Amino acid sequence: MYASLISIGAYVPNEIRTNQWFADRMDTTDEWITKRTGISTRRISKKDELASDMGAEASRLAISRANMTIDDIDMIICATISPDYYCMPSTACVIADKLGRKNIMAMDISAACTGFVYALSVARAFIESGTKQNVLIVGSEKATQLMDYDDRTICPLFGDGAGAAVISATDDKTDAIVDINCSSDGGLQELLLTPGIGSGEKQYMQMKGNETFKVAVRTLTNDVKMILAKNNLTTKDIDHFVPHQANYRILKAVGENLGFDDSQKVITVHKYGNTSSASIPMAINDIYESGRLKQGDTLLLDAFGGGLTWGSAVLNFAGKTIDK
Ligand SMILES: CC(C)(COP(=O)(O)OP(=O)(O)OC[C@H]1O[C@@H](n2cnc3c(N)ncnc32)[C@H](O)[C@@H]1OP(=O)(O)O)[C@@H](O)C(=O)NCCC(=O)NCCS
Numbered sequence: 001m002y003a004s005l006i007s008i009g010a011y012v013p014n015e016i017r018t019n020q021w022f023a024d025r026m027d028t029t030d031e032w033i034t035k036r037t038g039i040s041t042r043r044i045s046k047k048d049e050l051a052s053d054m055g056a057e058a059s060r061l062a063i064s065r066a067n068m069t070i071d072d073i074d075m076i077i078c079a080t081i082s083p084d085y086y087c088m089p090s091t092a093c094v095i096a097d098k099l100g101r102k103n104i105m106a107m108d109i110s111a112a113c114t115g116f117v118y119a120l121s122v123a124r125a126f127i128e129s130g131t132k133q134n135v136l137i138v139g140s141e142k143a144t145q146l147m148d149y150d151d152r153t154i155c156p157l158f159g160d161g162a163g164a165a166v167i168s169a170t171d172d173k174t175d176a177i178v179d180i181n182c183s184s185d186g187g188l189q190e191l192l193l194t195p196g197i198g199s200g201e202k203q204y205m206q207m208k209g210n211e212t213f214k215v216a217v218r219t220l221t222n223d224v225k226m227i228l229a230k231n232n233l234t235t236k237d238i239d240h241f242v243p244h245q246a247n248y249r250i251l252k253a254v255g256e257n258l259g260f261d262d263s264q265k266v267i268t269v270h271k272y273g274n275t276s277s278a279s280i281p282m283a284i285n286d287i288y289e290s291g292r293l294k295q296g297d298t299l300l301l302d303a304f305g306g307g308l309t310w311g312s313a314v315l316n317f318a319g320k321t322i323d324k
Helices: 019-023 030-037 051-065 091-098 112-128 186-191 209-230 248-258 276-289
Strands: 002-011 015-018 041-044 075-079 105-109 134-142 160-170 177-184 240-243 298-305 309-316
Touching: 002 051, 002 112, 002 177, 002 276, 002 309, 015 019, 019 030, 030 248, 041 160, 051 075, 051 091, 051 134, 051 160, 051 276, 075 091, 075 112, 091 105, 091 134, 105 112, 112 134, 112 160, 112 177, 112 276, 112 298, 112 309, 134 276, 160 276, 177 209, 186 209, 209 248, 209 298, 209 309, 240 248, 240 276, 276 298
Parallel strands: 075 105, 075 134, 240 298
Antiparallel strands: 002 160, 015 041, 134 160, 177 309, 298 309
């Protein structure tokens, strides 16, 4: 039995926040943010719109594009750093409730911006072991609520949104997820963190940006080299390189190190900013909805985030090409 990604969906909040919004409130400029990050706009969820609401919207789309109903799903995994509740109940349980599903295994994954790739890896293991048939994986973030708007070094970087995918069992090897590699180094926890309850600090995200930048470029590059070599692939075998969207300068450096050309690279950071665990599924959804992602295309996902965590995946898109 193999696991395959058979559909993708996303939810993007309507409100667009420009760089000028930050320039009007703190000591920064549109030029600085654009030049150092590549970000022009990010989306902001409504006040009462939680990670579970956005995740449920993305999930509805992914489930309908898989030609399924929620009753066909037998497990829900949600990756998030901005859950509705502190540790319990999980956002996955709330998403299940919002989708009208009871009696289902549902849990969250804490792997920061690598969360979607970690969720993919868990879904694949459950399916390949024969335990589950159709797993809904979600990355959903109300990340702007974790921002300290007195800290100009971090608050312009993040945005809100959600992405979801259905991972299903198949006996067709051509549809299978080819490989996934997930890893971490807790020794680098201080580069990127949100203080916990009991720390005496506010629950705002903190990042040592410059150090994180360097580790991100190195790790994302090495991760791709490893997974390609392990599977006897080269960059030419990849149709779409989908890196975690944190900073355009990181994507440019990694893309150049690996020799991907522009037609292979998927870039959304300019319009959505960093949406953490939602960044990769939102980016896949973008190329799906534009008609660029076709059935059978090979995707290479490459993520990096707090933990530190990182992960890469090679898979063939087993969903139907969208009718344009
Ligand atoms: C955060 C980031 C954009 C900062 O860019 P940078 O080129 O590394 O800039 P630095 O942190 O070295 O700061 C340079 C200067 O700009 C200033 N600065 C920081 N944020 C600023 C802002 N929004 N506007 C204006 N100036 C700013 C700093 O205070 C610093 O000033 P100083 O030289 O007087 O001390 C970049 O480091 C980054 O993207 N890091 C990694 C992000 C990432 O990968 N995150 C997550 C993984 S999920």
